[in-house]
Amino acid sequence: MLTLQSYAKINWTLEILGRRPDGYHELRTILQTVDLADTLHFSLLDHDISVHCDHPDVPTDERNLVWKAASLLRETAGIDRGVSIEIVKRIPTAAGLGGGSSNAAVTLLALLQLWQLDLPLRQLFSLASRLGADVPFFLVGGTCLGVGRGDEIYPLAGIEVSHLLLVNAGILVPTREVYASLPPELTKPEATVKMPLSLELAHEAVSARLNSVRTGAQEGSGHDEGAVPWRAGLLRNDLEIPVLPRYPELAQVRRQLVELGATDSLMSGSGSTVFAIFDNDQTRQEAAATLRGSGWWAEPVRTVGRSEYRSRFSALHRDADHHR
Numbered sequence: 177m178l179t180l181q182s183y184a185k186i187n188w189t190l191e192i193l194g195r196r197p198d199g200y201h202e203l204r205t206i207l208q209t210v211d212l213a214d215t216l217h218f219s220l221l222d223h224d225i226s227v228h229c230d231h232p233d234v235p236t237d238e239r240n241l242v243w244k245a246a247s248l249l250r251e252t253a254g255i256d257r258g259v260s261i262e263i264v265k266r267i268p269t270a271a272g273l274g275g276g277s278s279n280a281a282v283t284l285l286a287l288l289q290l291w292q293l294d295l296p297l298r299q300l301f302s303l304a305s306r307l308g309a310d311v312p313f314f315l316v317g318g319t320c321l322g323v324g325r326g327d328e329i330y331p332l333a334g335i336e337v338s339h340l341l342l343v344n345a346g347i348l349v350p351t352r353e354v355y356a357s358l359p360p361e362l363t364k365p366e367a368t369v370k371m372p373l374s375l376e377l378a379h380e381a382v383s384a385r386l387n388s389v390r391t392g393a394q395e396g397s398g399h400d401e402g403a404v405p406w407r408a409g410l411l412r413n414d415l416e417i418p419v420l421p422r423y424p425e426l427a428q429v430r431r432q433l434v435e436l437g438a439t440d441s442l443m444s445g446s447g448s449t450v451f452a453i454f455d456n457d458q459t460r461q462e463a464a465a466t467l468r469g470s471g472w473w474a475e476p477v478r479t480v481g482r483s484e485y486r487s488r489f490s491a492l493h494r495d496a497d498h499h500r
């Protein structure tokens with residue numbers, strides 16, 4: 177039996193650069209692993225792929241991403257081995273935290289070891305990207321830039337934040353609907369020529385903002401919605417443009433987090449989870465207690481850097497940074 181943690185992600189930034197000829201959107205996103213994790217138990221079987229999960233909303237048949245990962249790997253390697261995978265879910269599902277994608281990436285890495293396969297990294301990344309746009313990121317972890325569909329991953333210097341809070345108001349925001357209702361200026365084909373800008377500059381700016389002690393922020397927080405500083409800042413998620421007006425409760429979560437002392441807050445991915453940054457643990461824990469009192473799910477987390485992320489797979493991850 178092999179047991180591995182499968183971490184969640186947030187997006188520090190998510191920009192839609194345009195619509196591509198293949199119908200996908202061209203993204204530029206800075207992704208980050210955080211220490212909220214599912215637990216995956218793997219045990220070898222002769223031939224079958226069998227999936228169990230303690231969460232009622234997660235399918236355990238061939239629709240499950242870990243099932244798809246195992247099946248695709250087996251087919252690619254041309255072998256007839258089996259595995260039983262038990263998922264203990266802690267990451268809220270369909271919540272913009274990448275839970276399914278993370279599970280799929282961890283499954284690929286675990287099965288390389290259990291089935292004793294030696295797949296070239298380039299091929300591993302290509303399998304991951306076929307499973308889903310967020311899956312390649314979870315082969316690398318830490319702070320990464322994602323471009324293309326978000327599946328072309330470039331490791332960046334780590335952004336470290338100790339006092340994060342994830343909040344989910346239990347609203348289901350269908351990813352497809354979000355992308356379908358983007359404003360036309362974000363989906364012009366010519367917008368893709370905006371790439372590339374200075375990525376290092378963008379990263380430096382985000383990281384400086386996250387690490388700085390915000391001086392003027394406190395006057396700006398509170399009840400004046402117009403003064404909430406996140407829009408002026410570098411944390412940015414273009415998917416909020418269609419989502420917040422349609423789901424006012426999410427905008428309320430964002431506002432309330434700032435009222436409760438967060439220095440910034442942003443929706444993660446296509447939602448509906450919002451993350452917030454706090455200066456200290458006490459304010460964060462008080463905010464978590466208040467939000468839970470409103471019936472919302474609130475989980476304090478911290479960032480997980482790449483070396484910690486990869487220490488789970490030290491034997492497997494030989495050279496994932498240099499896969500390209």
Ligand code: ATP
Nearest residue numbers: 239240241269270271272273274275276277279351
């Ligand atoms: P995305 O933004 O790509 O939709 P997400 O992070 O918002 O991802 P996930 O938790 O990955 O959402 O789940 C999306 C859907 O995928 C769920 O509704 C669930 O039915 C299905 N699913 C398949 N496999 C898994 C898995 N292993 N864990 C969670 N959900 C899974």
